[in-house]
Amino acid sequence: MNKLNISIIGVPTDYGQTRRGVDMGPSAIRYAGVVERLEAIGHDVHDKGDIRVSQKQEGTIVDKQLLNLEEVIDVSTSLANNVNEALEQKEFPLVFGGDHSIAIGTLAGLGEHYKNLGVIWFDAHADLNTPETTPSGNIHGMPLAVSIGLGHERLVQIRNYAPKIKPxxxxxxxxxxxxxxxxxxxxxxxxxxxxxxxxxxLGMTRVIEDALAYLRERNVDGLHLSLDLDGLDPLYTPGVGTPVPGGITYRESHLAMEMIQESGMLTSAEFVEVNPILDEKNRTADVAVALMGSLFGETLV
Structure with a gap:
């Protein structure tokens, strides 16, 4: 395992959706001992704290197809700048959400540094809605679409280029x-x-083997993991805003993280949608930190 210089960036926002509480996700993950766990593995960890998230701008025109648009643009732009700065300093960006709309900012900060970035999107949802297709207007259902260049122009053009990634x-x-x-x-x-x-x-082993082989065939020059905790079955992660039964098991998730780590391809990661208000004794944040342990090389022997 290579020793990493990890830069933690917290994004305490819930503007991408309408259920309150996910803005406390970064604090819950820190409370679950993430810094100590990563340091015990042998990494240098620099917790940069949380980016500043402004209060909602009252009196702005509400677009029901793009809820909290101005606030999401502000958060995404700030996060993109922070991720870009971490990469310029040769640090590994590890981002904590917040809702999944933050991926707009993460990928905007990453995209300038990679010509052919690969992305594994670990999620119960595709997050590929646009203003024309969204059933809710929640931007946390749009970040992948925005990042491939589809959606509202101001979201697509954060840091003044598009697309951020290839579909x-x-x-x-x-x-x-x-x-x-x-x-x-x-x-x-x-x-x-x-x-x-x-x-x-197929089983998770085959899925991850095939996924990594596919990305290698495409000659990706970096790999970003965007992990929504609702990708797991809510039996293991009750503290998420949009739980969907029948998900990935705890052990399958650890196996996936271990195999991604062993590939040596990972260059950045984000963990999103931990909502302590909906959780049970911080279980979901504990799972997030345990998965990070596997992703960053924790072993039993």
Whole structure:
């Protein structure tokens, strides 16, 4: 295992959706002992604290297809700048959400540093909605679409370039709640998806082997993991805003993290959607930290 210079960036925002509490996710993850765990593995960990998240701007025009647009743009821009700075300092960006809209900012900060970035999207949802297809208006259902260049122009153009990633370099793992517009976009854009059907049929070992082989064949020059805790079955992660039964097991998730670590391909990661208000004794944050242990090389012997 290579010793990493890890830069932790917290993003205490819930503007991407309408259930309060996920803004406390970064604090819950820290309380679960993430810094101590990563340091025990042997990494240098620099907790940069949380980015500043402004209070909601009252009196702004509300677009029901893009809820809290101005606030999400502000948060995404600030996060993108912080991630860019971490990479310029040769640090490994490890981002804690907050809701999954923060991936807009994470990928905007990463994209300038990689010509062919690969992305593993570990999630129950595809997050490929646009203002035209969204059933809710929640931007946390749009970050992957925005990052491949589809959606509101101001979101797409954060840090003044687009797209941030190529759709054919994206692999979604654990999907089991996909909207009709997202299904069509997956077909149009050639996005690779391993739904729970494939995981059940093939097994997680085969899924991760195939995913990593696919990204190697595409000659990716970096690998970002975007892990939504609702990718796991809510039996293990009750503290998420949009739980979907029938998800990935605790052990399967650890296996996936271990195999990604062993590949030596990982260059950045984010963990999102931990909501302490909905949780049971910080169980979901504890799972997030345990998965980070496996992702960053923790072993039993």
């Amino acid at each position: 054919e370099n994206v692999i979604i793992i654990g999907a089991r709640s996909v909207d009709p517009g997202e299904r069509e976009l997956i077909r149009q854009q050639g996005i690779k998806v391993y739904s729970m059907h494939e995981i059940d049929r």
